[in-house]
Amino acid sequence: MKKTGVAILGSTGSIGTQALEVIEAHPDHFSLQVLTAHRNANMLIDQALRYMPKCVVIVREDVYEEVNDALVGAGVQVYSGEASLAQVVALEDIDIVLTALVGYAGLTPTLAAIVAKKDIALANKETLVVAGELVTRLARENGVNIYPVDSEHSAIFQCLLGEQLTAIEKIYLTASGGPFRGWSKDALQNVTPQQALKHPNWSMGAKITIDSASLMNKGFEVIEAKWLFNLRPDQIDVIVHPQSIVHSLVQFQDGSIKAQMGLPDMKLPIQFALACPERVKNDFPRFNFMDYPQLTFEKPDRGTFRNLDLAYEAMELGGTAACALNAANEVTVQAFLELKIGFLQVGEINEKVMRASNFVQSPVYEDYLAVDKEARNMAGLFCSVGEIKGQEG
Ligand code: NAD
Numbered sequence: 001m002k003k004t005g006v007a008i009l010g011s012t013g014s015i016g017t018q019a020l021e022v023i024e025a026h027p028d029h030f031s032l033q034v035l036t037a038h039r040n041a042n043m044l045i046d047q048a049l050r051y052m053p054k055c056v057v058i059v060r061e062d063v064y065e066e067v068n069d070a071l072v073g074a075g076v077q078v079y080s081g082e083a084s085l086a087q088v089v090a091l092e093d094i095d096i097v098l099t100a101l102v103g104y105a106g107l108t109p110t111l112a113a114i115v116a117k118k119d120i121a122l123a124n125k126e127t128l129v130v131a132g133e134l135v136t137r138l139a140r141e142n143g144v145n146i147y148p149v150d151s152e153h154s155a156i157f158q159c160l161l162g163e164q165l166t167a168i169e170k171i172y173l174t175a176s177g178g179p180f181r182g183w184s185k186d187a188l189q190n191v192t193p194q195q196a197l198k199h200p201n202w203s204m205g206a207k208i209t210i211d212s213a214s215l216m217n218k219g220f221e222v223i224e225a226k227w228l229f230n231l232r233p234d235q236i237d238v239i240v241h242p243q244s245i246v247h248s249l250v251q252f253q254d255g256s257i258k259a260q261m262g263l264p265d266m267k268l269p270i271q272f273a274l275a276c277p278e279r280v281k282n283d284f285p286r287f288n289f290m291d292y293p294q295l296t297f298e299k300p301d302r303g304t305f306r307n308l309d310l311a312y313e314a315m316e317l318g319g320t321a322a323c324a325l326n327a328a329n330e331v332t333v334q335a336f337l338e339l340k341i342g343f344l345q346v347g348e349i350n351e352k353v354m355r356a357s358n359f360v361q362s363p364v365y366e367d368y369l370a371v372d373k374e375a376r377n378m379a380g381l382f383c384s385v386g387e388i389k390g391q392e393g
């Protein structure tokens with residue numbers, strides 16, 4: 001059997017390290033070609049010496065020498081700089097690119113991988129939020145498959161195997177509700193990043209953990225689902241399921257509902273995306289019904305967690321609306337983590353920026369870049385005003 005050549009963009013993160021575990025457990029299935037990281041030189045060096053990819057990219061140029069000195073003797077090629085990400089994805093022996101890097105930075109290398117006709121295992125949902133129309137159109141034109149890694153979308157994808165997309169009536173994306181499920185706006189006023197970073201069911205990178213607490217993550221997943229499965233906004237619903245066992249559901253036009261279930265463990269959707277359509281045997285812990293005598297479902301609190309409706313609005317507007325929302329959110333989440341703004345301001349500033357940003361109905365690549373930049377600047381200004389206010393009060 002020919003091994004699948006894998007490139008991991010963002011190998012030092014939560015998804016990246018779990019993907020390496022999956023690949024290590026199946027050396028007969030996968031061959032690792034490329035690893036990349038933003039600035040964690042030590043971890044990237046350790047990973048490269050252990051897994052011996054053809055090359056690595058360390059994005060931050062100030063640590064290039066450190067990485068190169070450590071790997072040159074081992075025969076691993078080292079590159080640096082953002083532009084290198086978009087180049088290494090085209091290497092010949094790569095069959096699939098796992099986009100496990102966080103945020104807007106995923107867009108350009110993902111587009112480059114698609115143009116190079118590499119399949120995509122997509123964890124970086126921001127890419128589809130920012131430019132879903134462009135990304136999915138280029139994938140179609142280049143005959144490239146986009147396999148979802150996000151657990152909800154992997155669930156939908158698994159439910160759809162053997163089905164027709166046209167038979168979907170609607171889908172339900174499940175949401176854990178995050179650490180603040182059931183909290184009032186008043187109670188959320190003074191929550192700290194430490195509280196927001198404590199997700200009840202999943203251990204993930206900081207940005208997506210904050211997005212989960214604010215329901216921005218679920219909003220982004222709604223947009224992600226629209227592009228992956230070609231759905232209308234009214235076909236996508238969100239249901240809160242605090243146990244995170246039912247990963248999502250599809251309702252078909254005959255009323256039948258299929259769900260995909262399992263313990264909350266990203267290694268399964270990562271493995272399925274990399275090995276699809278094969279179901280590879282593994283020794284991940286198995287679900288036991290007796291540990292979960294109750295699976296419960298409830299409505300999301302859209303009044304308190306405004307980000308969810310904002311994402312629906314961005315999806316209805318189309319064009320560059322979601323690109324502006326994503327840019328604002330990357331800035332506000334960082335500002336919240338740095339204690340510059342409060343938790344509720346994340347959603348408030350996101351909304352202001354989305355409404356005030358330049359809007360392009362039928363954008364090309366350059367329009368996304370321009371709207372992203374403008375929205376970031378605007379969000380930065382709003383955050384600094386918030387900071388001054390916070391100091392006064
Ligand atoms: P993380 O913060 O743990 O890791 C991010 C990785 O991206 C690191 O390797 C880092 O070096 C790299 N990176 C960060 N900024 C970069 C930049 N500007 N340029 C290049 N590389 C950069 O994040 P994560 O939790 O692994 O999430 C990664 C992506 O997967 C996100 O888009 C997230 O929404 C998505 N996702 C994550 C999970 C999860 O369980 N962690 C689940 C579903 C989807």
Ligand code: MG
Binds near residue numbers: 150151152221
């Ligand atoms: Mg998810």
